[in-house]
Amino acid sequence: xxTKRTLAARAGFLPALAVLVMTSLFVVAGTNARPALALVAPxxxxxxPGSLVTGSAVVADAAGTVAVGSAAAAAxxxxxxxxxxxxxxxxxxxxxxxxxxxxxxxxxxxxxxxxAIPVQQGGIQAGSLYCMESSxxxxxxxxxxxxxxxxxxxxxxGTFKNVGTSATxxxxxxxxxxxxxxxxxxxxxxxxxxxxxxxxxxxxxxxxRVGSACPAGxxxxxxxxxxxxxxxxxxxxxxxxxVTTIPTSSCTGGVTVSGVAITYKGSDVTPPPMVAPAxxxxxxxxxxxxxxxxxxxxxxxxxxxxxAPTIPSAxxxxxxxxxxxxxxxxxxxxxxxxxxxxxxxxxxWSTLPELAPKRTVWDVTTGTQxxxxxxxxxxxxxxRCQWGPYELKASECKTVPTEPGTGxxxxxxxxxxxxxxxxxxxxxxxxxPYTALVCAFVPPPGTFEAGWTSINWCASAPGxxxxxxxxxxxxxxxxxxxxxxxDCHGAEIGVPVLDPRTTGSDADLTLHPWDACxxxxxxxxxxxxxxxxxxxxxxxxxxxxxxxxSTIGAKEAV
Amino acid sequence: MVTKLVYNLVTGFxxxxxxxxxxxxxxxxLHDLGSYAADGVAFANGFHAWVPLxxxxxxxxxxxxxGGVVLAVRAVxxxxxxxxxxxxxxx
Numbered sequence: 001x002x003t004k005r006t007l008a009a010r011a012g013f014l015p016a017l018a019v020l021v022m023t024s025l026f027v028v029a030g031t032n033a034r035p036a037l038a039l040v041a042p043x044x045x046x047x048x049p050g051s052l053v054t055g056s057a058v059v060a061d062a063a064g065t066v067a068v069g070s071a072a073a074a075a076x077x078x079x080x081x082x083x084x085x086x087x088x089x090x091x092x093x094x095x096x097x098x099x100x101x102x103x104x105x106x107x108x109x110x111x112x113x114x115x116a117i118p119v120q121q122g123g124i125q126a127g128s129l130y131c132m133e134s135s136x137x138x139x140x141x142x143x144x145x146x147x148x149x150x151x152x153x154x155x156x157x158g159t160f161k162n163v164g165t166s167a168t169x170x171x172x173x174x175x176x177x178x179x180x181x182x183x184x185x186x187x188x189x190x191x192x193x194x195x196x197x198x199x200x201x202x203x204x205x206x207x208x209r210v211g212s213a214c215p216a217g218x219x220x221x222x223x224x225x226x227x228x229x230x231x232x233x234x235x236x237x238x239x240x241x242x243v244t245t246i247p248t249s250s251c252t253g254g255v256t257v258s259g260v261a262i263t264y265k266g267s268d269v270t271p272p273p274m275v276a277p278a279x280x281x282x283x284x285x286x287x288x289x290x291x292x293x294x295x296x297x298x299x300x301x302x303x304x305x306x307x308a309p310t311i312p313s314a315x316x317x318x319x320x321x322x323x324x325x326x327x328x329x330x331x332x333x334x335x336x337x338x339x340x341x342x343x344x345x346x347x348x349w350s351t352l353p354e355l356a357p358k359r360t361v362w363d364v365t366t367g368t369q370x371x372x373x374x375x376x377x378x379x380x381x382x383x384r385c386q387w388g389p390y391e392l393k394a395s396e397c398k399t400v401p402t403e404p405g406t407g408x409x410x411x412x413x414x415x416x417x418x419x420x421x422x423x424x425x426x427x428x429x430x431x432x433p434y435t436a437l438v439c440a441f442v443p444p445p446g447t448f449e450a451g452w453t454s455i456n457w458c459a460s461a462p463g464x465x466x467x468x469x470x471x472x473x474x475x476x477x478x479x480x481x482x483x484x485x486x487d488c489h490g491a492e493i494g495v496p497v498l499d500p501r502t503t504g505s506d507a508d509l510t511l512h513p514w515d516a517c518x519x520x521x522x523x524x525x526x527x528x529x530x531x532x533x534x535x536x537x538x539x540x541x542x543x544x545x546x547x548x549x550s551t552i553g554a555k556e557a558v
Numbered sequence: 559m560v561t562k563l564v565y566n567l568v569t570g571f572x573x574x575x576x577x578x579x580x581x582x583x584x585x586x587x588l589h590d591l592g593s594y595a596a597d598g599v600a601f602a603n604g605f606h607a608w609v610p611l612x613x614x615x616x617x618x619x620x621x622x623x624x625g626g627v628v629l630a631v632r633a634v635x636x637x638x639x640x641x642x643x644x645x646x647x648x649x
Binding site: 439478540 | 613
């Protein structure tokens with residue numbers, strides 16, 4: 001019996017022993033894989049002193065050369081929007097790594113970042129934009145920087161070229177606790193412009209990463225399939241033939257009003273939102289067309305500054321079908337979002353009880369009732385209201401009655417339209433009893449889930465604590481998941497480098513000391529992970545069996 | 559229809575009961591802990607090429623579940639032993 005216990009103990013120690021051995025191997029491999037850890041400054045970008053104002057940005061190419069205007073775009077690749085933004089465009093044959101450098105204003109001095117964004121055909125793959133402690137940045141060699149605070153108005157105003165089919169560009173906002181309470185995620189709106197930013201104040205660090213997804217618990221602003229080149233004067237650097245559409249309204253009296261020409265990639269499956277131009281005073285719209293002409297050039301076209309589209313009315317038509325949806329999103333403190341998708345999930349979101357139970361799909365442009373959202377829920381959640389691609393203020397978040405034939409609705413209507421199996425087939429009367437039973441006792445799909453989630457579990461005192469604890473535990477369920485910063489490159493270390501040969505240009509040297517993307521580290525990792533996992537599972541089986549055996553009075557260990 | 563009505567009554571009653579309970583804002587430090595945990599997990603995931611994090615998560619979660627089951631079984635055995643001459647022993 002003593003021998004059995006000893007064997008079990010040995011099995012339990014196996015993972016720890018293996019971790020120790022493999023850690024040593026990994027350190028050696030990682031060091032060998034990164035001989036460039038020597039403090040060699042990367043190509044340094046050139047500052048544009050005049051751009052050191054809030055919201056300005058400087059973009060450098062891989063060689064560290066800063067270009068302003070359309071020149072870089074014409075050359076294919078990264079370009080600079082001269083005032084207040086940056087853009088990442090594409091030229092034919094571009095592949096490789098481009099560097100993006102953002103500079104934004106500070107209370108005194110400025111902070112900057114310099115990180116590589118691998119650019120490949122198909123869209124932005126990944127990248128990192130950093131805002132670190134201001135003490136690590138300086139404008140000149142003698143400038144101590146603004147020590148102690150990171151107080152930057154991160155107003156990233158730019159466009160992201162989406163060359164692929166439906167790539168998602170995400171700004172993941174990693175913050176320390178002292179920063180996370182200052183506001184919600186940075187969101188990007190139509191065309192990839194920043195629709196929402198916030199003043200960031202804190203004492204530690206903030207990291208913004210550009211990637212395709214954010215890990216759990218990290219605020220994000222997703223831009224599914226947005227476009228550039230949909231605003232006046234803005235045509236993306238593009239190696240794909242463009243399509244130009246001019247929204248045109250027909251008005252009474254034979255008046256025709258043409259809107260702003262919209263240019264977008266021909267391969268974009270879904271056209272960008274189009275707004276019907278307003279008719280002159282005294283006339284009304286009788287029709288809305290979107291004549292499209294194929295054209296454009298396969299050659300890169302210049303980028304030009306543009307401004308975010310404004311909302312022409314409370315509920316602008318988003319495309320010829322006019323089927324914009326009003327979407328309410330609840331943002332939990334941890335960054336998780338819950339979308340009110342038309343069932344009962346919005347219950348408790350509004351201060352008006354009669355509006356709370358159901359929210360369906362809103363449509364058309366005639367809002368009458370104001371949905372008063374709870375500004376901040378007891379659990380600290382906030383709300384976001386969007387009408388199609390536009391973000392609305394809470395005070396503008398209105399409900400719109402659904403018009404027949406133009407909108408959809410869910411809920412009890414599902415029972416009547418047959419969505420719940422209530423198909424009363426006149427030709428088969430013998431099925432009526434069965435149909436009646438189904439209609440009576442089988443609820444519509446999602447009823448139980450919707451009802452369960454409609455209960456505001458986190459509102460009461462015990463619920464507040466329970467939800468807070470679950471919020472603490474929830475991140476651990478994502479342990480081991482891959483994603484930005486958790487790929488084979490592993491965690492990053494940004495080392496600020498100051499080149500004494502210059503007049504103070506600084507840059508971040510990004511290191512991946514735990515890189516396992518290439519051999520021999522890749523081979524070792526490929527062997528080590530299954531081996532150590534098996535050892536841990538084996539130890540878990542022994543321990544679990546021992547625990548279970550003890551419940552039936554087994555005195556000896558398994 | 560009937561099932562949904564009953565279910566809505568139950569959930570409505572639960573909501574009513576919860577509404578009777580007092581509420582308060584959770585302390586800020588509790589949210590901070592969650593943020594720290596998220597940061598820690600995000601940092602740890604950067605080592606997933608070298609540390610078997612998935613296996614650790616699965617095994618630890620399973621053992622926690624087993625531990626809960628064990629505690630429940632023992633509690634039941636203790637309760638039963640009180641009526642069967644065991645004196646509350648679950649040994």
